[in-house]
Amino acid sequence: MQMWDGRNSKIPPGGQIFLVVFCSAPAVAQTAAPPLSPTNIFAPASTPANSIFELSIFVLAVTAAIFVVVFALLAYSVVEFRKRNNDDGHEPPQVYGSNQVEVAWTVIPILIVVALFMATARVIADIQKVSPPANAIEVVAIGHQFWWEYRYAGLHVVTANELHVPVSDPQHPTPTFIKLLSADTDHSFWVPRLAGKTDLIPNHPNNMWIDPHEPGLYLGQCAQYCGTQHAKMLLRVYVQPRDEFDRWIQQQREPASTSDVVSEGRRVFETTACISCHAVAGTVANGRFGPDLTHLMSRETIAAGAARNNPENLRLWIQKPDAIKPGSLMPAMELTDRELDAVTAYLETLR
Amino acid sequence: MSTDSITWPQAETAAHPFVDKLHEWVTTVDHKRLGILYMVYAMTFLLIAGIEAMIIRIQLIRPHNDFISPQVFNRLFTMHGTTMIFFVIMPFMFGFANYLIPLMIGARDMAFPRLNAFSFWMTAFGGLLLYFSLVGANGLYGAGNAPDVGWFAYAPLTSRTFSVGHSTDFWTLALLVSGFGSIGTAINIIATVFCMRCPGMTLAKMPLFAWLNLVMAGLAILAVSPLTAAQIMLLVDRYLGGHFFDTQAGGSAVIWMHFFWVFGHPEVYILVLPAFAFASEIIPVFSRKPIFGYPVMVGATVAIGFISMSVWAHHMFTVGMSAAANNFFVISTMAIAVPTGIKIFNWLATMWGGKIEFKTPMLFCVAFLFQFLIAGLTGVMQGAAPFDWHLGNSYFVVAHFHYVIVGGILFCLFGAFYYWFPKMSGKMYSETLGKLHFWLFFIGFHLTFDFMHIPGLLGMPRRIYTYEPGRGWDTWNLIVTIGVFFQAAGILVFLGNLLWSYSRGKAAGSDPWDAWTLEWSTPSPPPAYNFFVIPTVKSRRPLWDLKHPADPDWEFE
Numbered sequence: 001m002q003m004w005d006g007r008n009s010k011i012p013p014g015g016q017i018f019l020v021v022f023c024s025a026p027a028v029a030q031t032a033a034p035p036l037s038p039t040n041i042f043a044p045a046s047t048p049a050n051s052i053f054e055l056s057i058f059v060l061a062v063t064a065a066i067f068v069v070v071f072a073l074l075a076y077s078v079v080e081f082r083k084r085n086n087d088d089g090h091e092p093p094q095v096y097g098s099n100q101v102e103v104a105w106t107v108i109p110i111l112i113v114v115a116l117f118m119a120t121a122r123v124i125a126d127i128q129k130v131s132p133p134a135n136a137i138e139v140v141a142i143g144h145q146f147w148w149e150y151r152y153a154g155l156h157v158v159t160a161n162e163l164h165v166p167v168s169d170p171q172h173p174t175p176t177f178i179k180l181l182s183a184d185t186d187h188s189f190w191v192p193r194l195a196g197k198t199d200l201i202p203n204h205p206n207n208m209w210i211d212p213h214e215p216g217l218y219l220g221q222c223a224q225y226c227g228t229q230h231a232k233m234l235l236r237v238y239v240q241p242r243d244e245f246d247r248w249i250q251q252q253r254e255p256a257s258t259s260d261v262v263s264e265g266r267r268v269f270e271t272t273a274c275i276s277c278h279a280v281a282g283t284v285a286n287g288r289f290g291p292d293l294t295h296l297m298s299r300e301t302i303a304a305g306a307a308r309n310n311p312e313n314l315r316l317w318i319q320k321p322d323a324i325k326p327g328s329l330m331p332a333m334e335l336t337d338r339e340l341d342a343v344t345a346y347l348e349t350l351r
Numbered sequence: 352m353s354t355d356s357i358t359w360p361q362a363e364t365a366a367h368p369f370v371d372k373l374h375e376w377v378t379t380v381d382h383k384r385l386g387i388l389y390m391v392y393a394m395t396f397l398l399i400a401g402i403e404a405m406i407i408r409i410q411l412i413r414p415h416n417d418f419i420s421p422q423v424f425n426r427l428f429t430m431h432g433t434t435m436i437f438f439v440i441m442p443f444m445f446g447f448a449n450y451l452i453p454l455m456i457g458a459r460d461m462a463f464p465r466l467n468a469f470s471f472w473m474t475a476f477g478g479l480l481l482y483f484s485l486v487g488a489n490g491l492y493g494a495g496n497a498p499d500v501g502w503f504a505y506a507p508l509t510s511r512t513f514s515v516g517h518s519t520d521f522w523t524l525a526l527l528v529s530g531f532g533s534i535g536t537a538i539n540i541i542a543t544v545f546c547m548r549c550p551g552m553t554l555a556k557m558p559l560f561a562w563l564n565l566v567m568a569g570l571a572i573l574a575v576s577p578l579t580a581a582q583i584m585l586l587v588d589r590y591l592g593g594h595f596f597d598t599q600a601g602g603s604a605v606i607w608m609h610f611f612w613v614f615g616h617p618e619v620y621i622l623v624l625p626a627f628a629f630a631s632e633i634i635p636v637f638s639r640k641p642i643f644g645y646p647v648m649v650g651a652t653v654a655i656g657f658i659s660m661s662v663w664a665h666h667m668f669t670v671g672m673s674a675a676a677n678n679f680f681v682i683s684t685m686a687i688a689v690p691t692g693i694k695i696f697n698w699l700a701t702m703w704g705g706k707i708e709f710k711t712p713m714l715f716c717v718a719f720l721f722q723f724l725i726a727g728l729t730g731v732m733q734g735a736a737p738f739d740w741h742l743g744n745s746y747f748v749v750a751h752f753h754y755v756i757v758g759g760i761l762f763c764l765f766g767a768f769y770y771w772f773p774k775m776s777g778k779m780y781s782e783t784l785g786k787l788h789f790w791l792f793f794i795g796f797h798l799t800f801d802f803m804h805i806p807g808l809l810g811m812p813r814r815i816y817t818y819e820p821g822r823g824w825d826t827w828n829l830i831v832t833i834g835v836f837f838q839a840a841g842i843l844v845f846l847g848n849l850l851w852s853y854s855r856g857k858a859a860g861s862d863p864w865d866a867w868t869l870e871w872s873t874p875s876p877p878p879a880y881n882f883f884v885i886p887t888v889k890s891r892r893p894l895w896d897l898k899h900p901a902d903p904d905w906e907f908e
Contacts, residue, residue, distance in 0.1 A: 037823030039810025041741040059735045063728040070724055078717055081638070083706040091625050091899075092706050097644035103848055105696040106689065113685040120681050120735040127737060136766045145513075180671075182435040185508045186604060186745060188669060192507055192810040196740020199670045202507060202598035206671035219822075222814040223744045224669075225501050227508060228421050231815035239885055 019321045038219045041192045045218065046168075046210045047175075048127045048195040055123045062116060129195075130209060137165060137176040143187030143200035143222070145329055146229035147304040148166055151178075157252040158279075160291030161304045164238045164243040168211035174242070175211035185227055191220030191237050199224050212239040221305075230325030234305030248298075255282040256294045257349055265346025266340045274329070282351065290330065297351045303328065353898050358404060364722045381879055385471050386450030387775065392475055399482075400434035400840075403427045405839060406798075408832040410837065416658065416777035421744075421779035424816035425499040430481070432502030433522065436618065437529055443764055444625035445474070445536045447562045450775065451555040452540060454870035454877060455558045457549025458610060462542035463487045470535030477529025484521035498522035501814060503615060504585075506596030506607035527582045530575045539570035540564055541561070549869075551617035551888040555649075556908075559642060562649050563574065566656040567621050573660060574617035581610035612663035622657040625651065626763035627694060630716050633770050634698050637713035638705030641892060641904070644697045650777065651697075658687040668739045677736045684734035691727055695720060706867050710864075711785030715766030718793055722758030729804070747807025753800045765845065770771035773863045778856030778873040784848035788841050795837025798835035802830045825826065836866040 013304070036043075044050040134137065139164070142149040151160050165176040168179065180189055182200040190197035194210040222233035240248060258266075269275070270284050277290035296302075299309055306325045307313040316323055319340055321330040335343065376384060407427050410418045419427070449467065453460055461467045484497050498518040501507050509519050542875070544565045548557065585607075587593035594600040596607045635642045642648060665684040668677060698720055707713065729751040733739045742748055772780050807825040818824055862871040869896055873881055890896055890904035 037809035039822055041808055041810060049664070052741060055735060056732070056741070059732050063731055063768045065409060067724065067728055070695065070699075074717075074720055074724070075703045077699060078707065081702055081705050081707050083708045091639050094641055094902075094904075094907070095643065095700075095704060096388055096641055097647065097700075101696075101700065102647045102693070103643050106693055109689045109692045112739065113682075113689060114732065116685055116735060117678075117682050120737065121678050123735075123737045124674050124677050128677070185513055188812075190741075190744075192741060192811070195453065196737060197669050197744065198740070201604050201670060203601065203603065204598075204671065210572050221815075223507070225425075225505070225814040227513065227635055228425060228499075230425075231421065231817050234819070263769060287498065 011281045016253035025239055039192045043193055045214055045216075046194040046212045048208075048210065049193055051123050051126050051129050051310075052196055055119060057159060060110060066112070066262075086279050119333040132175070132177040132209070133173065136173060136176055136320050138165065138179070139165075139176060140179045140181060141189060141200065143180070143182040143184075143226070144289075145227050146222070146325070148185070148233070148235065149291065150287065152249070155249055155253070157249055158292045159252060159295065160299070161234075162236045162238060162299050164240060164245060164248050165210065165212065167215050167239055167243045168213065170213065173211055175209050177207065177209045180206040180208065186224045187233070188224035189220070189235065190223040192217050193218050194237060196222075197223045210237075210304050212237075215239045215241055215244075229325055232306040232328075233303075233327050236301065236305055251298065252295055254295075256280045259349050262342070262346040262349050265344070267342050267348055268335070272333065272335070274333070274343070293347065293350055295350060296347055297349075303330070308344060311344055311348060312349060315340060318343060358515060362439050378468075380460075380468045381468060382449050382453050382461045383775075383877065383879075384449075384466065384737060385467050386446045388471055389446030389449060389474070391808025392478070393439050393446060393756075393793075394479060394846075396434050396438040396442075399882075400431050400439055400600070401839065401842060403431040403434070405835055407431065408835045410816060410817070412832040413829065414818050414822075414825055416817055419816070421816040422499065425501075425814070426497040428814055429498045429501050429504075429522070433481060433498070434478070434527075435756070436502065436622070437526060438474075438481070440622045440760060440764075441529075442474055444567070444622065445470075445533070447764075447767055447771070448540055448567075448625060451771065451788060452543055452561055452564060453547065453866040454873060454881055455686040455725055455868050456544065456547060456552055456561055457869050457882060458547035458742070458883075461539050462547055462667065463539050464850050466537050470532040470889050473532030473535065474529045475532075477525045477527075477532060480521060480528060481525035484518050488518040488521055489516040490667065503611050504607075505611075506585075506602070506604045507598045509585055509589075509607075510597055510599075512599070520586070523582045523585055523589075527579060527586075530579045530582070532565030533571050534579075537568040537575070540568035544568075544844070549886050549888060555646070556888060556891050557574040559645065559648055559652075560628040560868075561633035563624045563652055566652050567624040567628075570617045570621050570624070570656055570659065574614045574621060577610050578614035581607065581614070582659065600830045605667075608667050608670060609664070612666045613660075615661040615666065617659045619752075620753065622760050624655070626719070626760040627652070629763040629770070630698060631721060631725070632767050633712045633716045634863050636703050636770075637708045637716075638702045639708075639711060640701055641867075641895075642697065643700035643703075645908075647693060648697050651693045654690040655687060658683060662687055663732060665736075665739070666743075668736045669743050669839060681734055683734050685731060688727060688731050688734075688862045695724060695727070703828065710769075711780070711782060711789060712766040712770035713768070714786065714789045715762045718789070719759055719762040719766070722762065722796075726754035726759055729754065741802065742807060745805050745807035746811045746813055749813045750800050750803035752808060752885060753803070757796060758800060762792075762796075765789075768845075768849070769849055770854070770864070771870075774870055774873075774875050774877070776853050777859055778852050778858070779859045779863060780856060781848050784844055784851070788844040788848060791837050792841030795834045795839075795841055798837060799831050800834075802827050862894070865898075867894045869893055872897075 010295040014027060044053040054259060063207060092227055102121060136154040148161050150163050166174050167176045180198055180200040182202040184202065187200040188197045189200060194212055195208055198208040200205050200206065218237040220235035222230055275285035275287055277287040279286045279292045281294040301307060302309045302317055303325045304311060318333050320332055321328050379385060405852065406419060407424065408414055410424055456694045470785050483636040488496050490832065498521060500514060500519055504522065507513060544561050584593065588595050588597055594602040596602045596604060598604050631642055631648065661683045662680060664672065664676065664680045733742050733751065735747060769780055769785055805827045809823050811818060811824045859875050861874050869886055872886065890908055896903040896905060
């Protein structure tokens with residue numbers, strides 16, 4: 001399909017200076033997180049983000065040119081036509097207008113608008129009018145207050161907050177198509193280096209696609225105000241080489257590990273309110289209100305990226321979620337120290 | 352010349368001068384007094400919403416700051432936005448329109464003086480209702496709280512599932528009530544402009560100020576009505592079991608967005624057209640030339656009015672519209688840049704060849720031209736839908752609309768305050784303090800809003816109460832917050848200047864700027880009936896004709 005051919009980008013000269021300032025990663029090697037910001041919109045690493053990048057450079061060049069011309073005219077008139085100290089006190093010549101110049105500064109902007117529109121319409125088509133190829137990965141992303149649920153259609157994998165996708169080699173593209181749903185309020189999926197944002201709106205399914213060219217961790221966060229903890233609804237997309245991704249899928253399909261050592265913790269978990277919201281595959285815990293915990297320990301973060309996934313944070317999160325994410329819907333579980341230790345120990349076995 | 356004996360004879364025999372004075376102001380139907388009431392009211396809310404903005408910026412000064420809680424932050428940005436749009440800029444604009452339109456078209460009052468008073472009090476009570484949420488919103492639960500759904504209050508966050516208590520109801524009712532006030536004022540402006548012009552003043556000889564406010568009023572009727580309808584639907588959803596926006600029961604969250612933005616985008620022009628009106632009066636007078644291309648300016652205004660009704664969904668490029676719909680809103684959004692550009696060029700041509708005098712009002716208007724140019728160009732960037740998939744809902748868009756509202760509208764408003772303060776108060780303001788205000792505010796504005804674009808380009812979404820370190824946003828946010836304090840200092844100088852000048856300023860005389868429109872032919876402040884004799888005009892600049900009998904405008908227009 002034409003869309004995955006790495007289209008060579010022609011960058012107009014106006015954008016060159018801008019590129020130096022903003023686009024820290026050179027167009028070829030975009031592996032490492034760029035030094036300016038890991039969420040820089042001018043460091044694209046995927047085809048849709050790259051199409052937008054090329055359009056944005058064109059639009060920036062055109063608007064910068066308009067700015068320079070009009071700014072110069074304004075500055076000139078302000079300086080040149082200011083009232084002098086030796087003014088003779090007469091009124092300047094009274095000019096009422098000129099149809100010729102009015103026509104000129106109407107027609108030229110219209111032509112510019114037409115050019116901008118054509119360029120824009122083309123990119124809209126490039127990104128929106130694409131259907132998934134047979135080997136595409138299909139993921140359903142469901143926005144919740146204030147976390148992300150991911151369901152890999154056909155692969156029987158359910159996970160939360162950390163999306164894993166394979167690298168898409170331009171020669172053998174394996175793009176990921178994401179269906180966007182919401183369980184409650186509006187959210188928006190925005191990982192700037194991979195694609196523009198698309199909203200997750202209840203009762204209004206949306207679609208987007210990415211085809212990351214390089215492995216790595218790509219960051220973003222919810223970009224549509226969704227309630228108290230909108231700020232800590234962070235996005236983490238792990239782009240992996242194909243074999244690594246396949247291993248990850250394999251591992252996520254395993255049933256939850258069981259161990260007699262932590263049976264106390266498991267008992268506490270399964271007899272308190274935990275299971276109303278959380279699921280652990282193969283156990284009585286089948287809640288869907290909160291993240292699936294079957295392979296909790298395979299994730300690097302908890303609380304939608306708000307904290308690193310380590311025993312101390314896990315314990316704190318169960319005991320006092322407000323310390324990490326005030327206003328999140330995870331309730332403080334009010335467990336005794338012993339129960340807390342046991343549950344934490346149990347969760348640490350969910351690899 | 353005293354006019355008190357004519358208008359308010361009871362004032363001199365009053366036993367309780369303060370109570371009587373208050374009674375006069377509360378019961379007034381005089382367009383000038385209502386105009387001033389609007390401005391005092393808007394000024395009060397400007398201070399309140401400004402303080403809210405300062406608290407927001409202090410919270411964002413560094414990552415993981417905990418100056419305020421997320422709940423408080425969400426309430427603050429909701430209240431800041433709602434207040435600034437509905438209870439600061441709109442009342443300011445209505446205040447100036449009220450005060451100036453009858454004076455400029457040679458009328459003795461607005462067409463419907465009582466409707467005028469009714470509209471003001473509706474707007475005023477709307478604002479009070481919004482802030483009463485701080486006391487009343489949680490009802491029997493105890494302490495109240497302010498709305499926290501954002502100023503465009505996207506469904507289903509406003510449903511009772513996600514918004515318990517009454518804070519959203521206060522928000523809804525405040526906008527509903529003030530909306531009736533806005534529609535009343537809009538009807539009044541249209542009727543006044545069409546029916547109350549003095550002899551000789553055809554529509555083509557009306558000051559641009561009146562033209563721009565006429566188009567603004569037309570837009571207000573068209574735009575505020577859907578907002579009012581949406582608020583009623585929301586109330587039906589919340590209390591009568593409706594499902595308009597209830598997504599759990601098959602309602603549509605997107606339809607709320609359409610309703611809101613079909614109001615929300617024309618609203619931008621409702622706010623900016625009066626700002627254009629100020630610039631169109633101030634720039635000619637301080638350039639000593641008539642406005643360049645008057646008929647084109649009128650045409651461009653009407654064009655903006657029409658096109659602005661068809662661009663609303665550019666606020667919704669990220670909600671997943673079809674490619675065809677996206678294309679339509681791209682072209683309409685970019686098209687509106689054309690008449691807006693024409694306006695900038697005409698103001699530029701008005702200055703060209705003139706003798707520009709940089710008094711405070713003109714300083715603000717010149718800064719407006721530069722800043723509005725930038726605001727327009729960043730608007731074009733976001734009009735390119737795919738670019739907006741990045742920029743929308745990021746700090747870039749926050750910077751953009753503050754460039755419009757502060758850099759464009761508020762700068763013009765300050766210019767208008769300095770320009771017409773001598774007329775309204777009869778006193779001259781302090782030019783030194785005026786320039787100090789200008790430079791403080793100018794520096795603060797650029798520190799805050801120039802640098803605010805950058806975190807948006809680096810992926811910072813709006814409406815987050817805190818942010819992660821290591822995203823490259825820290826320095827920019829620090830600079831942005833520093834700028835706020837310069838702006839606050841500027842506002843304090845401004846208020847000080849107004850208060851000091853009102854009590855100590857030199858008498859201004861009727862025409863301190865050697866200007867050309869009819870309001871400058873009346874004494875300062877004008878008497879209650881405005882004109883001793885209703886004037887007759889022959890051109891767009893009646894006072895120019897009077898001052899230059901050998902070279903009158905009507906021979907050339």
